[in-house]
Amino acid sequence: MNLVTSVDPRTGNNVETVAAHTSDxxxxxxxxxxxxxxxxxxxxxxxxxxxxxxxxxxxxxxxxxxxxxxxxxxxxxxxxxxxxxxxxxxxxxxxxxxxxxxxxxxxxxxxxxxxxxxxxxxxxxxxxxxxxxxxxxxxxxxxxxxxxxxxxxxxxxxxxxxxxxxxxxxxxxxxxxxxxxxxxxxxxxxxxxxxxxxxxxxxxxxxxxxxxxxxxxxxxxxxxxxxxxxxxxxxxxxxxxxxxxxGSLNPLIVSAGAALERTEQLAAGIAGSVTLGHGQFCTKPGVILIPAGAAGDALLDRLGAQITAVAPQYLLSSGIRDAFHEGVERLLRTTRVEEAARGSRPDGAGTLAEAVLAQTDAATVLHDRSVLTECFGPAALAVRYRDEDELIQVLEAVPPSLTVSLHAGAEEIGLITRVRDVATRRTGRVVFGGYPTGVAVGWAQHHGGPYPATSCSxxxxxxxxxxxxFLRPVAYQSWPDALLPPALQEANPLGIPRRVDGVLEPAHPVRD
Amino acid sequence: MNLVTSVDPRTGNNVETVAAHTSDxxxxxxxxxxxxxxxxxxxxxxxxxxxxxxxxxxxxxxxxxxxxxxxxxxxxxxxxxxxxxxxxxxxxxxxxxxxxxxxxxxxxxxxxxxxxxxxxxxxxxxxxxxxxxxxxxxxxxxxxxxxxxxxxxxxxxxxxxxxxxxxxxxxxxxxxxxxxxxxxxxxxxxxxxxxxxxxxxxxxxxxxxxxxxxxxxxxxxxxxxxxxxxxxxxxxxxxxxxxxxxGSLNPLIVSAGAALERTEQLAAGIAGSVTLGHGQFCTKPGVILIPAGAAGDALLDRLGAQITAVAPQYLLSSGIRDAFHEGVERLLRTTRVEEAARGSRPDGAGTLAEAVLAQTDAATVLHDRSVLTECFGPAALAVRYRDEDELIQVLEAVPPSLTVSLHAGAEEIGLITRVRDVATRRTGRVVFGGYPTGVAVGWAQHHGGPYPATSCSxxxxxxxxxxxxFLRPVAYQSWPDALLPPALQEANPLGIPRRVDGVLEPAHPVRD
CATH class of the missing domain: 3.40.605.10 (Aldehyde Dehydrogenase; Chain A, domain 1)
Known part of the structure; x- marks a missing residue:
């Protein structure tokens, strides 16, 4: 009989047997x-x-x-x-x-x-x-x-x-x-x-x-x-x-203006978002688009320092640790790693792992898109772009994602508009001046996106x-009022908003 | 090159060549x-x-x-x-x-x-x-x-x-x-x-x-x-x-009370619905549940007379005519046809076909469900049931449909409730005292149902x-107001109903 055991990822030890595998x-x-x-x-x-x-x-x-x-x-x-x-x-x-x-x-x-x-x-x-x-x-x-x-x-x-x-x-x-x-x-x-x-x-x-x-x-x-x-x-x-x-790659874009104006703040913010929960978020920004040039150099330098300064932490399971190491190996193989990624290797049975920032440039990514694959855990790939067109090309090359984030100056309207239009087609949530991790549960939230972010956009x-x-429609035609679901009875006993003869009627109070 | 020709179903003649098949x-x-x-x-x-x-x-x-x-x-x-x-x-x-x-x-x-x-x-x-x-x-x-x-x-x-x-x-x-x-x-x-x-x-x-x-x-x-x-x-x-x-079988149920009270009216109504558009509606009632006993006998008798009295008409195409004949053959093979279905045979190149009513009883259908298959065209299968339990069993045996219709007296609340509950699970539209053909285009219409009525209920x-x-959600987070889609701009320039901070706000007039 296959048993289900509870494993402590910090030690790799089986702590208890929870159940048997459930049979067909x-x-x-x-x-x-x-x-x-x-x-x-x-x-x-x-x-x-x-x-x-x-x-x-x-x-x-x-x-x-x-x-x-x-x-x-x-x-x-x-x-x-x-x-x-x-x-x-x-x-x-x-x-x-x-x-x-x-x-x-x-x-x-x-x-x-x-x-x-x-x-x-x-x-x-x-x-x-x-x-x-x-x-x-x-x-x-x-x-x-x-x-x-x-x-x-x-x-x-x-x-x-x-x-x-x-x-x-x-x-x-x-x-x-x-x-x-x-x-x-x-x-x-x-x-x-x-x-x-x-x-x-x-x-x-x-x-x-x-x-x-x-x-x-x-x-x-x-x-x-x-x-x-x-x-x-x-x-x-x-x-x-x-x-x-x-899950997805969640591209995060920094404009030339933003890189120049807010270097330190962006480095801290991006590093925090990449390593939050030790990178184990489906909204982790996995691809960071940074402009070529001095401002981008400075941002990348600070970002690399911040990410590699994060203390090693335990990943969720040995399976995730192994997949993370494979992902990091893939990043190291297929990108020009100009800054040495310190990477992280298994240290015995636990799942301790270090954060990684790899980097490459847009031309390389556009030539070999295999690197545009999610690496679940504390790793990100910085991609340098030369101009707006190249930025958009990379954005189009990243598979559809749960989120796209943009850091730009309010005056960069041309860039903002282009990113908005591409992102609207290729993602579920478009973030301005912020970070994609942290998905508030509210009325307006959307956590989804075109395939492969989700199977159904x-x-x-x-x-x-x-x-x-988890709801499907049913229509009742000429049905006796008393035997209709309460939501549809003429008197509206639930007091809910309804559309009646094409007109939206607001909720009304219901006596207890 | 494959050519697309326009065929007159009344004669089987190619009237004109419309186009070539579109290449990949x-x-x-x-x-x-x-x-x-x-x-x-x-x-x-x-x-x-x-x-x-x-x-x-x-x-x-x-x-x-x-x-x-x-x-x-x-x-x-x-x-x-x-x-x-x-x-x-x-x-x-x-x-x-x-x-x-x-x-x-x-x-x-x-x-x-x-x-x-x-x-x-x-x-x-x-x-x-x-x-x-x-x-x-x-x-x-x-x-x-x-x-x-x-x-x-x-x-x-x-x-x-x-x-x-x-x-x-x-x-x-x-x-x-x-x-x-x-x-x-x-x-x-x-x-x-x-x-x-x-x-x-x-x-x-x-x-x-x-x-x-x-x-x-x-x-x-x-x-x-x-x-x-x-x-x-x-x-x-x-x-x-x-x-x-x-498409689907669209079961139509006649209660014992309704069969007794409204024999003539029901026979005419059901026959009209079965043969409307010469039966070529996806909402055509293909299975008519009629009670055993004298009232049901009388209804079936009148229904058979009405359906077979319908003049032969042309079907949409030779393909549909051939499939219809196959379907009628299937009905004749697998049901006890107590009333001779006159059927209809190809008469040369045209698509003329006669209307058919086959019949059987619930026990036979429950023993061999292969007969519960749509026959597109002017054919229906009458199924006699002995009691409410058997009626419900047949209703559960019919594959999920676009519609279920019920003719019953307003006082038969037990029956109405049971049919409503089964039908709500197994169909998209539940009709009381009416016929499923005729799908009004309105705000409340639902034309769908669980598989195989549709691929997505x-x-x-x-x-x-x-x-x-054909719509998918996109969320904009902290996005500059002027660059938001108009539907989301703070001033609501489209004047549409919106949910703001959890509260549904009605439409407001927009100046032209």
Whole structure:
């Protein structure tokens, strides 16, 4: 029997055995149970789902003192970051409670009958409903915020969908602990424990994507892993939406003006963004576009000093450490490394790694684009460009990314406009004068982008609108009012914003 | 060279040669041009796109007297139906003009900066933008409404996306004529002619789906054709959304009470819906659930008489005629045909076909589900059920459909509720006391459903929200206000509804 063990990345030691790998039969049973649970959860009114989400948030907070040390033992991310991440996770649950209570997300739309039309138009009412049970693949780098109780799960529950989470192998003990808490909250709220399922092991993940009860999947992870599972989802006899957020290079551009004016400030800011969480963010700027010339030389010099001055830290797992070393080797092979990257080599069983800045010029990158590949961890590639045209060429050569960031003077309108237009086509978030790491959970957030940043550019995996991924429309034609979903009943008992005969009607207060 | 010929289905004669099959190189050139055109169209303000859509509608109306006879010659659908369909098509273009002018469809969302938050939150503004050039596959059965100027094209143009349409082989001359009109309108409005491209031939269709410039595809047609192209779209190195509406069985349920109370009215209504457009609607009720017992016997008797009394009519093409005959043979083989289906056999080169009603009982269907397959054309299968449980079992056995219709007495609340709950899971539109054919173009319409009704249950191919298929989100962080898309500028120059700091703000008037 394959066992799932919890490994301390600081030592490489197996600390405990968490579970056995989940068998195909067990995955099937969990998915069946999740379908039944979706029947219950999907039929609840949004206010009840909001209560559930808030109660999960509260219970996670109540268990903070046990969960954070456990997360730290499995991720080595440190308590400060993990406390912050848990807060972000519970805030996210509470935001989604607000979003479903506000109710616009269900897009309730009513066209009253028009007997005078040619042909006569029947009464037609459309609303978004739960798509069905959702498979969720937790990420290694956010053991709270993109894992069992993370964004995919929170948005699926908000939509009325039960989830079966495939626990990430880097934090199985934390995953089990969080799932246990969530299941207890579900039961306490009169919902099936199976509203939150949990599976372990790679084979279980593949079975999950192929299970006939699963109707959508949320995934955060590598491009290769995401694509493999995406292909399984598409090859089903009934293909399902597979939402993979697969990371990216996140080009960050410094204009000649900015390099000259804000050398020190930019060096510190970029170095901080590259090494935040020891570079283990999908929004880490992996390609830094720096102008040729003296100002760029000075910036690069300061940036190299700042990055290589960062103290070695532990990476999330030995797998990520090994992949990081391979990525650094690739950078060293394929770029002219004018500044010696100190690199980092395995030092025994732990995952300690040093930060790296490689550099090259635009012509080299445009000649051999293989270097434009994400290196997950504390590494970045500085690319020098001679002029605006070359800058744009490199930007077009970088595969579509989650973010593009630009540091320029407000007066450089020509440059800003060109970058905006290219970036709008090739990314999900365009940042001006800032850094891409740090993805606030709010109404306007977008965390996505054209392939390979994500498998489906139409949706976000962070923020209020991520709920839309797990909803599908149903229209009711001439249906008896009392038997319509409450969102569509004439009297609007939920008090939500609706579009009625083409006109957006605002929310109205509902008596308790 | 393969030539594209226009065939008259009434005679089987080739009337004219329209074009050569479009070569792979020509498809690639059209897609490149569509990418450039999308750069222009996508950057226009919604009001300008609305003008374009309205001008196309006007120009199609102006050419009505030429287009309708041409459509009739290629489809044999008759001038009355085709005049109505053209009106529906131009109304659809005008609705989408209204939708983009109203502007909610762009989901403009603004979260102002909050320096007091932990961590400080930057200014973040999200809007939906054109996804890129769209491939459109016209359908045989709606030469206007689901073809070159149909719903997929109209919604793509509304979203700011240029299109390359793969003309349906059943109406190539009409496709060429409509595309010519649309391209002339584009040029007259200062937009590239290549905003509307047109390709001919099956190979061109496959090249279109695989072209790297194409970023989404809308398709209406058969399940086998749709799935084949869906698989190509998913297998791309950069998979793209493929929206296929693939038709369905559209179960229609008659309760025991309704059968007794409204025998004559139901027989006429169902027969009319089955044979409307000679059964060539994707919403044709293909499975009619009729109760066992005397009331059901009477209804079936009257229904059979009504359907077989329908005069033979011409089908759209010889391919559809052949598939229809195969489908009827399949029905005759696998159901106990208690009432002789008169069927219909090829009579020379034309596509004349008679309407068919086959029948069987629920137990037979549940034993051999192969009969639950769409037969495109004027055929339906009546299935007798003994009780509510058996009815629900059959409903669960029918593959997910575009629609489910229920005729029941208002007092049969238990039945209505059960059908509603199953149908909500398994269909896109639930009709009470009516018929599924006739899909009004409005704000609340939903034309979709779980696979195999469509390849992606999240979206509709008819109605205001179909535009969402061709939009993707982009967020601008801390971006200079004057260089933001107008939808996101602080002063709201478009006057559209927006969500600001979590609160939905209504539209406001804009000075001209």
């Amino acid at each position: 039969d067990e995955v099937a049973a969990q998915c069946r149970a999740a379908a039944r649970a979706t029947g219950v959860l999907g039929a609840t009114e949004p206010a009840r789902r909001a209560q559930l989400l808030r109660a999960i948030a509260t219970e996670l907070e109540n268990n903070r003192d046990g969960l954070v040390p456990l997360a730290d033992r499995e991720s080595a991310l440190g308590p400060v970051r993990l406390h912050g991440e848990l807060t972000r996770t519970t805030n996210q649950l509470r935001l989604f409670a607000d979003v479903v209570t506000e109710g616009s997300c269900f897009e309730a739309t009513i066209d009253h009958a028009d007997p005078a039309a040619t042909p006569p138009a029947p009464d037609l009412r459309r609303v978004l409903v739960a798509i069905g049970p959702v498979g969720v693949f937790g990420a290694s780098n956010f053991p709270f915020a993109f894992s069992v109780a993370g964004g995919d799960t929170a948005s699926a529950l908000a939509a009325g969908c039960a989830v079966v989470v495939k626990a990430h192998g880097a934090h199985p003990a934390l995953s089990a602990a969080v799932a246990r808490i969530m299941r207890e909250v579900c039961v306490a709220h009169g919902l099936p424990a199976e509203t939150v399922g949990l599976a372990f092991g790679r084979a279980a993940g593949q079975a999950l994507v192929q299970d006939p009860h699963i109707k959508a999947v949320g995934f955060t992870g590598s491009e290769s892993g995401g694509r493999q599972l995406f292909d399984l989802a598409c090859a089903r006899s009934d293909p399902i939406p597979f939402y993979a957020e697969m 139409l949706f976000t995996s962070v923020g209020a609108s991520s709920i839309r991924r | 190189d020509e498809v690639a050139a059209q897609c490149r041009a569509a990418a450039r055109a999308t750069g222009v169209l996508g950057a226009t303000e919604p009001a300008r796109r609305a003008q374009l859509l309205r001008a196309i509608a006007t120009e199609l109306e102006n050419n009505r007297d030429g287009l309708v006879p041409l459509a009739d010659r290629e489809s044999a659908l008759g001038p009355v139906r085709l005049h109505g369909e053209l009106t529906r098509t131009t109304n659809q273009l005008r609705l989408f003009a209204d939708v983009v002018t109203e502007g909610s469809c762009f989901e403009a969302t603004i979260d102002h900066a909050d320096p007091a938050a932990t961590p400080p939150a930057p200014d973040l503004r999200r809007v939906l933008v054109a996804i890129g050039p769209v491939g459109v596959f016209g359908a045989s059965n709606f030469p206007f409404a689901f073809s070159v100027a149909g719903g997929d094209t109209a919604s793509a143009l509304a979203a700011g996306c240029a299109v390359v349409v793969k003309a349906h082989g059943a109406h190539p001359a009409l496709s060429a004529a409509v595309a010519r009109i649309m391209r002339e309108v584009c040029v007259a409005h200062g937009l590239p002619a290549e905003t509307v491209g047109l390709a001919f031939g099956r190979a061109a269709g496959q090249a279109l789906v695989q072209d790297p410039h194409i970023k989404a595809v809308g398709f209406t047609g058969s399940e086998s054709g749709g799935r084949q192209l869906f698989d190509l779209a998913c297998a791309r190195s950069d998979p793209i959304p493929f929206y296929a509406e693939m 999240l979206f509709t191919s008819v109605g205001a929200s179909s535009i969402r298929r």
